Amino acid sequence: MRRSAVLRVALAAVALLAGVVPVVRAISGALPERPLPAAITDPVLARSDYLENCGGCHGIHGLSAPAQLPELRNRVGWFMCTPGARAYLVRLPNIAHSRISDNQQLADLLNFVVFGLGGDSVPPGTQPYTAAEVTRERQFALSAASLKKERARYVEEAIRMCRAPVAMRLLFPQAAADKIRR
Numbered sequence: 001m002r003r004s005a006v007l008r009v010a011l012a013a014v015a016l017l018a019g020v021v022p023v024v025r026a027i028s029g030a031l032p033e034r035p036l037p038a039a040i041t042d043p044v045l046a047r048s049d050y051l052e053n054c055g056g057c058h059g060i061h062g063l064s065a066p067a068q069l070p071e072l073r074n075r076v077g078w079f080m081c082t083p084g085a086r087a088y089l090v091r092l093p094n095i096a097h098s099r100i101s102d103n104q105q106l107a108d109l110l111n112f113v114v115f116g117l118g119g120d121s122v123p124p125g126t127q128p129y130t131a132a133e134v135t136r137e138r139q140f141a142l143s144a145a146s147l148k149k150e151r152a153r154y155v156e157e158a159i160r161m162c163r164a165p166v167a168m169r170l171l172f173p174q175a176a177a178d179k180i181r182r
């Protein structure tokens with residue numbers, strides 16, 4: 001079995017045991033990703049890095065509701081609205097302190113998340129992350145204590161400056177949770 005296949009089986013088993021519906025739904029449902037920017041040097045690696053390092057919490061297709069963590073699918077792109085907000089994504093502890101030490105590889109992973117999962121939330125003309133940007137911003141990793149405040153600040157910026165939906169104030173749209181419970 002390929003490594004990603006093993007991971008999928010493992011995730012499905014964990015999901016079944018824990019009764020985590022979104023992961024199962026994400027595996028069975030066909031959810032196409034957007035075309036990825038050419039700046040991603042290795043799209044296959046970027047996708048498997050996401051599955052391995054992030055998908056367990058955020059869902060393999062970026063769908064995590066109703067778990068109390070932010071849904072990435074069709075939402076994460078709003079953080080590309082302002083320089084501070086895009087830096088925020090790099091400064092998140094799980095990203096800044098990632099065991100991926102190669103900054104181009106981490107930029108590829110972030111570009112996969114933003115452009116592959118972010119859908120229509122990515123503002124037009126958004127430039128992909130570069131290795132230089134990731135190298136710079138990951139030095140300023142946020143502490144767990146400041147996350148909530150920082151997120152609120154960048155969400156308000158995106159609502160004001162990029163017309164992000166006010167539902168971004170929540171970690172996931174209520175409709176996503178309702179759909180799963182039904």
Ligand code: HEC
Pocket residue numbers: 050053054055056057058068069070071072076089092093094095098109110113147151171
């Ligand atoms: C242990 C679970 C967990 C893992 C693993 C994880 N995250 Fe997160 N992520 C969270 C939580 C919880 C938040 C909310 C803020 C916080 O506490 O960091 C978050 C916030 C985010 C956000 C901000 C989205 C928003 O709407 O605020 C992004 C983007 C993100 N994570 C991407 C990633 C990526 C990329 C990886 C893999 C390198 C990753 N996360 C790994 C749990 C996780």
